[in-house]
Amino acid sequence: MMINIAAALAWIQKHQLPSGGFPYQAGENARPDATAWAVIALSAFQAALEQCDRARAYLISQQAEDGHISISLDHAQAYWPTPLALMAWSNSSHAQQAKNSAMQFLLRFSGLHFERIGDSVMGHDTSIVGWPWIADTHSWVIPTSMAITALQNGGIGHHERISEGILMLLDRQLPHGGWNSGNTLVFGKELLPLPECTGIALQALAGNTERHSIQKSLDYLLEELPRLRTPISLGWTLLGLGAWGLKPPHTDELVMESLRLQERHGPYSLPSLAILLCAAQAPQGLDSIFSPHVS
Amino acid sequence: MTPTPSTTTSPTLTRRELLKATLIGGGLALSGFSLLQWLRGPLLTASTFIGKAHDYQENLAIIIRDGLRELGLTPTMVNGKRILLKPNLVEPHPSAPHINTHPLVVRGAIEAFLSLGAASVAVAEGPGHRHDTLLVLEESGLGDVLYEDRIPFHDVNMMQGITVPNLGRQTRLTTLTFPRIIKDVDWIVSMAKMKTHHWAGATLSMKNFFGMMPGIYYGWPKNVLHQEGIPQSILDINASLKPHFAIIDGITGMEGDGPIMGTPVHAGVIIMGQNLPAVDATCCRVMGIDPSRIPYLKKADQWLGPIQDIAIEQRGEPWQAVQTPFQLEPEIPAHQGISL
Numbered sequence: 001m002m003i004n005i006a007a008a009l010a011w012i013q014k015h016q017l018p019s020g021g022f023p024y025q026a027g028e029n030a031r032p033d034a035t036a037w038a039v040i041a042l043s044a045f046q047a048a049l050e051q052c053d054r055a056r057a058y059l060i061s062q063q064a065e066d067g068h069i070s071i072s073l074d075h076a077q078a079y080w081p082t083p084l085a086l087m088a089w090s091n092s093s094h095a096q097q098a099k100n101s102a103m104q105f106l107l108r109f110s111g112l113h114f115e116r117i118g119d120s121v122m123g124h125d126t127s128i129v130g131w132p133w134i135a136d137t138h139s140w141v142i143p144t145s146m147a148i149t150a151l152q153n154g155g156i157g158h159h160e161r162i163s164e165g166i167l168m169l170l171d172r173q174l175p176h177g178g179w180n181s182g183n184t185l186v187f188g189k190e191l192l193p194l195p196e197c198t199g200i201a202l203q204a205l206a207g208n209t210e211r212h213s214i215q216k217s218l219d220y221l222l223e224e225l226p227r228l229r230t231p232i233s234l235g236w237t238l239l240g241l242g243a244w245g246l247k248p249p250h251t252d253e254l255v256m257e258s259l260r261l262q263e264r265h266g267p268y269s270l271p272s273l274a275i276l277l278c279a280a281q282a283p284q285g286l287d288s289i290f291s292p293h294v295s
Numbered sequence: 296m297t298p299t300p301s302t303t304t305s306p307t308l309t310r311r312e313l314l315k316a317t318l319i320g321g322g323l324a325l326s327g328f329s330l331l332q333w334l335r336g337p338l339l340t341a342s343t344f345i346g347k348a349h350d351y352q353e354n355l356a357i358i359i360r361d362g363l364r365e366l367g368l369t370p371t372m373v374n375g376k377r378i379l380l381k382p383n384l385v386e387p388h389p390s391a392p393h394i395n396t397h398p399l400v401v402r403g404a405i406e407a408f409l410s411l412g413a414a415s416v417a418v419a420e421g422p423g424h425r426h427d428t429l430l431v432l433e434e435s436g437l438g439d440v441l442y443e444d445r446i447p448f449h450d451v452n453m454m455q456g457i458t459v460p461n462l463g464r465q466t467r468l469t470t471l472t473f474p475r476i477i478k479d480v481d482w483i484v485s486m487a488k489m490k491t492h493h494w495a496g497a498t499l500s501m502k503n504f505f506g507m508m509p510g511i512y513y514g515w516p517k518n519v520l521h522q523e524g525i526p527q528s529i530l531d532i533n534a535s536l537k538p539h540f541a542i543i544d545g546i547t548g549m550e551g552d553g554p555i556m557g558t559p560v561h562a563g564v565i566i567m568g569q570n571l572p573a574v575d576a577t578c579c580r581v582m583g584i585d586p587s588r589i590p591y592l593k594k595a596d597q598w599l600g601p602i603q604d605i606a607i608e609q610r611g612e613p614w615q616a617v618q619t620p621f622q623l624e625p626e627i628p629a630h631q632g633i634s635l
Contacts, residue, residue: 024453031455033511071511074458075472078512112522133514137522142426142515180386181424181515187493187627189556192388196427232427264442265429269453272429 003259005252005280008273012038013048015270020058025269032062032069034270036084041274043090044281044289053094059085060098067098067105077135080143082106083150090153090290103154106131106147107161111139123185129161130168140182141172141197145204152207153287166208169201177216193217195224199236203285206243218244229258231268235275243285255280339601341570342366342608343577345617348546348565355403355565356410359542362567363407365610374412379419379480380404383488383503386424386555387435393549393559396488398437400544400565404486405446419476421452421506423516428452449476452510463531465594466523471535472512482539483507485571489548489564489578491557491621495525496589496629497582498554499575500541504532526591533571533599541574542567545581550621562619564612572600573607580604580635583620588633 002008016022021030022038039055042048062069062085064076069085071078086102089095111132116125130139131147148165156162172182178193179201185191198221205214221237225248228234235258238251248254255276262268268276282289344362348355363373382396405416418441425431428450432438441448456472477483487503495502505517505528513519520528545564551557564581568574572595576586586592586602596602623630 024455028455072455075512080511080514132518133510134512134519137514137518140515140518181426186556187552187624189552191555192386194386194425194427196425196430228430230427230429230433233430264438265432 020054032081036088037271037274039088041277067101083146086150128168145200148204178220195233199240202240231272235279238279341573343568344610345612346565351399356406359407376481378416382486398440417447419449463534465527465530485541489545491553500571529591570600576602580614585635
């Protein structure tokens, strides 16, 4: 059981498959999302450079001609791993073409959007373009946040898609703070925020909006933090707060507590471990772990 | 053995008797049954069970066991079966336990099936709004139950899938992808919460299976299905998955603006059955809702199962005795005109 950071890193390294990819959980086949997370986490610790290169090559092998990476070749419409792959290729000279192709895909690709009619029961502006999970569906907070983070980490500082994505995230922020999957009010009732979505959105908005516009969301996360110990919510909360200079001084202790909870929950998935590791290692948000070294 | 609804006319209602009733007094018209249906052939019938439970501290395992027995499920039929329970944990919040299937109802089902000789019981869920399924387990309280009872939990949102033909064909989807665990179990049991729903009218055992569709293929929320139409998707999922049983937590349900923002309502029942449209129709009647006004149930009638009162044999409590009209919201289109 991976009860400390070193053990978690070692577990990830140990589970690379012959294809170069990594599985979601031990004993499974390689998956693009898990592979990308493995590279991101190992890179954060500048560990296993050769393994990371092989994993990046695996991701290139999964890339479609138009630049996207889907969760599986049988589900080509599930484009959401593309930003993760883009981040995994960060600072890799061998993956420059793949990276460019993925970025161009993300800049072209959006989901379904429509003008909000006057008496719409939905509280958010359905016409603002972000990114969806799956092709031909509406845009949502997590894929939009990941696309913004990946594109900016890839070197695209300003682009109208990023600007509109930022607007979209701000539009989906709940009036009392925080984000959920991407709904605000439905039939006049304000919905409830979720820590993992709030952390991811705050991570994406750092450096892209003024603090006052997201202060309520920061307050929400700070209030939630004491009770969070599951890896995804804790990890993204730490990264989201860190992106705004609020990384808790006891982050390592919190991460260790979460790792110890595997005794109750069973082994965490690779992406869950990776998010925790990134949260422990990142000085600020997720993008702060991408140092300018080139492999 | 996969339980199926009976496809013969009810032993108490032969075709001759149906015709006689129609000619005498139009009683069948009042019950919603049409002569046209009779002319179509044998009536699909099913049984459901309603058990009373005042609160979650009652011995729910006994109520569920009684229900299984009343529905004709013997220990021989359960013995050796690998059971998968699918509760509704759409979006737990510590301050709103009425959103989700209560963990003690899940425990009751676990105990009931194991006591009847099931080879194994596991729990699976793929919350539609939550990416962090472990937090869902903890906030719902189900994590404690599963940990104490040593019951495995499967996050189907992240699970690799198997793709099957869409047997419902109500949406444009030619295939559906279910989590691969469905190949490793014998019975899939829907353990839904009794709630109103602001898009579907009501969310019960059949809608609960949106949570079986992996988010890695369908999104968070499961937008692919919303795009195709909620009633249509409900039908396609159930026609293709072919679930085996339903146990509905109606002890405290949700009225008003379900499935998240409504208010708790005490109905004091557990409703069970092998045929999910029949179970959902019975739940609707208890909630004071006309099942024929719920689009997915209307379409499911006499295809996936019966929804007409005359075609459902009620065991345990009669629904009329436990009816607790759930408050509907007049400004919500899906709630308009559905009262019984």
